[in-house]
Amino acid sequence: MDKLICKCGHENPPGTVLCESCGRPLNEQEQNKQLADMRYEGTARRSQTYNKSIIDKIWNFFSSVKVGVGIIIVLLIAAALGTILPQKQYVPATTEADIEAYYTDIYGSVGTVYHALGFHDLYNSFWFIGLVGMLAISLIIASLDRFVPLYKSLKNQRVLRHSSFMHKQRILAEGPGDAETLKKAEEKLTDLKYKVSTDKNGLLAEKGRFSRWGPYVNHIGLIIFLFGVMLRMMPGFYVDETLWIREGETRAIPDAPGYVLESKGFTLETYTGEGEEEKFGEAIDRVGTVAKNYQTDVVLYKIPEGALPGDTADMEMVEEHAIRVNQPFKFDGYALYQMDFQQDELKTMSFALQNKETGESRGDLTIDLVNPETNYELEDGSVVELLGYYPDFSGFENGEPQTATPLPKNPGFLVKMTTPDTPDGETSFITIQNTVEPLGDNDYKLAFQGVETRDASGLTVRKDRTLPILGLGGLIFMIGVAQGMYFNHRRFWIQQQADGSILLAGHTNKNWFGLKKDLDQVTEHASLPAYRDQQEDMEAQEKREGEQLT
Amino acid sequence: MTLADISSNLLYVAFIAYLIATFVFGGAVKGNKKGTYRSEERWGKVAITITVIGFLAQLGYFITRWMVTGHAPISNMFEFTTAFGMTLVGGFIILYALYKTAVLGMIVLPIALLIIAYASMFPSEVSPLIPALQTNWLAIHVITVVIAEGILAISAAAGLIYLLKVVDQKKKSKQRFWLEAIMYSLVLVLGFVVTSTFFTLTNYEADFAYVNKDGQPSEITYNMPAIFGMNEFEPMTDGAFTPLLEMPPIVHAGKLTTVLWSVAVGTVLYALIRLIFRKRISEMLQPFTKNVNLQLMDEINYRSIIIGFPIFSLGALIFAMIWAQIAWSRFWGWDPKEVWALVTFLFYAAYLHLRLGRGWAGEKSAWLAVIGFVIIMFNLVAVNLIIAGLHSYA
Numbered sequence: 001m002d003k004l005i006c007k008c009g010h011e012n013p014p015g016t017v018l019c020e021s022c023g024r025p026l027n028e029q030e031q032n033k034q035l036a037d038m039r040y041e042g043t044a045r046r047s048q049t050y051n052k053s054i055i056d057k058i059w060n061f062f063s064s065v066k067v068g069v070g071i072i073i074v075l076l077i078a079a080a081l082g083t084i085l086p087q088k089q090y091v092p093a094t095t096e097a098d099i100e101a102y103y104t105d106i107y108g109s110v111g112t113v114y115h116a117l118g119f120h121d122l123y124n125s126f127w128f129i130g131l132v133g134m135l136a137i138s139l140i141i142a143s144l145d146r147f148v149p150l151y152k153s154l155k156n157q158r159v160l161r162h163s164s165f166m167h168k169q170r171i172l173a174e175g176p177g178d179a180e181t182l183k184k185a186e187e188k189l190t191d192l193k194y195k196v197s198t199d200k201n202g203l204l205a206e207k208g209r210f211s212r213w214g215p216y217v218n219h220i221g222l223i224i225f226l227f228g229v230m231l232r233m234m235p236g237f238y239v240d241e242t243l244w245i246r247e248g249e250t251r252a253i254p255d256a257p258g259y260v261l262e263s264k265g266f267t268l269e270t271y272t273g274e275g276e277e278e279k280f281g282e283a284i285d286r287v288g289t290v291a292k293n294y295q296t297d298v299v300l301y302k303i304p305e306g307a308l309p310g311d312t313a314d315m316e317m318v319e320e321h322a323i324r325v326n327q328p329f330k331f332d333g334y335a336l337y338q339m340d341f342q343q344d345e346l347k348t349m350s351f352a353l354q355n356k357e358t359g360e361s362r363g364d365l366t367i368d369l370v371n372p373e374t375n376y377e378l379e380d381g382s383v384v385e386l387l388g389y390y391p392d393f394s395g396f397e398n399g400e401p402q403t404a405t406p407l408p409k410n411p412g413f414l415v416k417m418t419t420p421d422t423p424d425g426e427t428s429f430i431t432i433q434n435t436v437e438p439l440g441d442n443d444y445k446l447a448f449q450g451v452e453t454r455d456a457s458g459l460t461v462r463k464d465r466t467l468p469i470l471g472l473g474g475l476i477f478m479i480g481v482a483q484g485m486y487f488n489h490r491r492f493w494i495q496q497q498a499d500g501s502i503l504l505a506g507h508t509n510k511n512w513f514g515l516k517k518d519l520d521q522v523t524e525h526a527s528l529p530a531y532r533d534q535q536e537d538m539e540a541q542e543k544r545e546g547e548q549l550t
Numbered sequence: 551m552t553l554a555d556i557s558s559n560l561l562y563v564a565f566i567a568y569l570i571a572t573f574v575f576g577g578a579v580k581g582n583k584k585g586t587y588r589s590e591e592r593w594g595k596v597a598i599t600i601t602v603i604g605f606l607a608q609l610g611y612f613i614t615r616w617m618v619t620g621h622a623p624i625s626n627m628f629e630f631t632t633a634f635g636m637t638l639v640g641g642f643i644i645l646y647a648l649y650k651t652a653v654l655g656m657i658v659l660p661i662a663l664l665i666i667a668y669a670s671m672f673p674s675e676v677s678p679l680i681p682a683l684q685t686n687w688l689a690i691h692v693i694t695v696v697i698a699e700g701i702l703a704i705s706a707a708a709g710l711i712y713l714l715k716v717v718d719q720k721k722k723s724k725q726r727f728w729l730e731a732i733m734y735s736l737v738l739v740l741g742f743v744v745t746s747t748f749f750t751l752t753n754y755e756a757d758f759a760y761v762n763k764d765g766q767p768s769e770i771t772y773n774m775p776a777i778f779g780m781n782e783f784e785p786m787t788d789g790a791f792t793p794l795l796e797m798p799p800i801v802h803a804g805k806l807t808t809v810l811w812s813v814a815v816g817t818v819l820y821a822l823i824r825l826i827f828r829k830r831i832s833e834m835l836q837p838f839t840k841n842v843n844l845q846l847m848d849e850i851n852y853r854s855i856i857i858g859f860p861i862f863s864l865g866a867l868i869f870a871m872i873w874a875q876i877a878w879s880r881f882w883g884w885d886p887k888e889v890w891a892l893v894t895f896l897f898y899a900a901y902l903h904l905r906l907g908r909g910w911a912g913e914k915s916a917w918l919a920v921i922g923f924v925i926i927m928f929n930l931v932a933v934n935l936i937i938a939g940l941h942s943y944a
Binding site: 072073123284339467485539 | 677685908
């Protein structure tokens with residue numbers, strides 16, 4: 001395409017609407033408009049100029065505001081759809097089959113359809129992530145398409161504009177002036193913190209140009225934020241583990257090599273409604289108990305470098321700490337959160353090996369429900385062998401006992417009992433209050449004696465190295481938004497014609513109310529001709545015409 | 551009088567002040583024969599003075615309640631919604647100072663009144679904070695959000711005035727229908743307030759036993775005669791009104807009963823209004839907008855969004871993410887309240903792009919501003935009360 005040569009002699013890049021130098025409209029459509037379209041200063045945008053190659057087409061698609069808004073709206077509706085029923089992470093089921101069954105059981109056919117459409121995990125679906133990706137592309141392309149020409153144009157803008165440009169501005173004043181007019185206007189405008197530049201018989205006063213960059217700055221912030229979110233998929237950037245730790249237990253912290261945690265105990269406090277808390281009495285009576293504090297007291301240890309894995313002999317204490325909700329324990333880029341708890345979790349179970357007929361006991365054994373042994377030898381030579389242990393027994397599948405979780409909530413034991421009376425051994429499957437003898441009747445049984453319990457804390461282990469990037473993105477976004485919305489770009493062009501008359505035009509990207517307040521002051525000080533708001537005039541005109549028709 | 555009593559009395563004072571100011575603003579608008587600012591200035595000044603007195607009283611309520619409870623009074627439905635009414639009035643006072651528009655007060659104040667009345671239908675006793683809420687981020691996050699929502703709601707009020715003026719009441723149209731639908735839904739809120747107040751004053755209570763969705767036996771207290779019964783309900787109070795219909799376990803029949811009562815009473819109220827005045831509500835309000843400067847309403851609509859949107863982004867997304875990272879170990883978890891905050895953000899982002907990029911101003915902007923308010927109210931009411939999530943505190 002050819003360069004556009006304006007009557008003033010300036011060469012404009014193809015696609016330019018208003019001459020970069022003098023502001024004359026360069027095409028017929030623009031010439032016929034009553035007011036100039038000042039949104040991008042009438043510059044040549046790539047998307048408005050080229051539409052040949054496939055790259056042009058993609059560029060044009062994503063640079064369109066219409067497409068951008070379309071993506072926003074689709075994303076908005078999709079996000080809302082995901083709240084109709086709870087997402088799968090908030091559902092009390094873990095396996096895919098259980099989750100599917102849960103939606104059907106609780107929500108009936110609606111739940112079945114919701115699950116079948118994949119809406120139970122909507123925000124991780126490829127199409128949702130795809131939409132977010134499209135939004136990111138749109139942010140980048142639409143910004144570049146507008147920012148580059150706008151920046152060039154504002155940087156190179158001239159003081160003197162053609163009168164056709166001036167007449168197409170929304171704020172316009174024409175009338176007589178004297179020798180002092182321009183000087184006085186310049187004085188007042190400088191007073192009002194405008195940057196004034198003059199050229200021959202004209203002046204250009206400008207304020208708040210940086211607010212024009214606001215949209216691009218906030219888009220950069222959003223792109224950095226989305227980049228940070230993407231980065232967490234890279235290994236090493238993000239750790240999300242759950243650590244269940246019981247009172248008195250010492251465990252290695254998952255995904256935090258070299259660190260070991262000991263739990264001193266879990267505390268649950270509730271509001272009493274007495275003393276200081278008397279004011280809460282009424283509320284506590286209405287809802288029952290209200291939790292006041294969830295806390296795990298821990299000690300952090302570090303295993304010295306070079307030690308063998310699992311070798312805890314030389315570990316050094318790093319710090320004692322109380323982990324509470326809203327007060328995570330931070331160390332070396334990791335953070336431990338108080339997320340869950342289990343009170344009175346089973347710790348051990350004791351049994352007596354008894355002869356069923358006589359009731360005679362051959363001795364007691366205590367099974368540690370977290371680290372059970374495989375063989376329990378009794379004093380008289382009897383042995384109880386633990387063939388299988390199912391901490392949270394949930395039933396049989398293909399004849400095999402299953403466990404729902406690794407937590408000892410409903411322990412099941414498959415044992416082989418060997419005594420001097422029964423040297424071949426007898427097999428028995430024991431759960432709470434129930435014994436199954438799969439290989440025929442036994443002579444001996446394990447009689448339940450008692451349990452020990454303790455509290456357990458559910459901690460989340462987190463490392464998130466993307467947080468600084470996300471924070472930076474958020475900060476830049478906020479700066480951009482404030483820059484673009486709390487400030488405005490105001491400009492006045494004033495020219496004194498050869499006959500001494502004044503021509504004034506004013507433009508702002510928003511808040512015309514504020515622009516007029518400034519102009520009122522300048523008009524008074526420099527005795528400028530009265531201005532008019534051409535848009536208001538047009539609307540009043542339309543209204544009058546409308547009224548005449550009816 | 552204890553500090554707690556002073557606090558609740560201040561709220562009454564505020565309520566009554568807003569009520570009086572509504573009528574004075576109405577009078578100022580109605581009495582403005584010439585259509586100039588000067589002719590409504592005198593009554594406008596009286597009205598804004600009463601409004602400011604009410605606002606200061608409510609600010610007094612807020613501060614004294616903070617002193618009583620020991621935490622920012624924004625931790626449950628009553629407190630948050632009351633504060634929303636306050637920031638709405640605060641936003642209006644700022645915009646009145648800028649633009650001197652009495653008609654805006656005539657619309658904003660009744661909406662604030664409805665919101666505060668709605669808030670007081672929830673338990674208002676001083677409640678302790680659960681561990682997740684025990685942090686300064688409660689005050690920082692929620693106060694920022696409530697200020698932002700108050701300002702954004704002003705844009706809806708300006709939009710509503712715009713629509714009341716431009717929508718032709720003589721011709722049947724979609725616009726006329728939906729504008730009246732907005733009026734009708736405001737009357738429904740009034741219906742809820744009237745019904746709740748009536749049954750609270752008459753001390754209606756009926757207990758039922760039922761089986762919840764996990765198959766566990768539970769109990770529930772109805773404060774309105776039960777139209778819908780919970781799953782496998784058994785009355786526990788003698789002589790209680792027997793539910794007409796039993797609901798499946800996932801439907802909370804107690805809440806549904808409240809909704810039906812409110813809709814029924816609200817509809818009766820609306821029908822009475824129509825019967826007595828023989829006019830649609832929007833038609834009755836239209837004469838008040840005779841002198842409205844449409845361009846000014848459009849500017850107020852746009853400017854409140856421009857002021858409110860950055861504050862909303864900061865409070866409802868950025869502060870929210872920082873707190874979520876501290877309390878729940880992740881800054882974002884697709885909890886329904888989080889999602890709807892995002893939906894609100896995206897909606898206003900779309901509004902701004904449509905306005906700046908496609909020139910959607912005037913009537914289109916006005917409709918969008920009203921829809922924005924609907925989304926905010928949905929997030930406040932429906933997401934708290936219907937959709938279960940981490941933010942269900944009421």
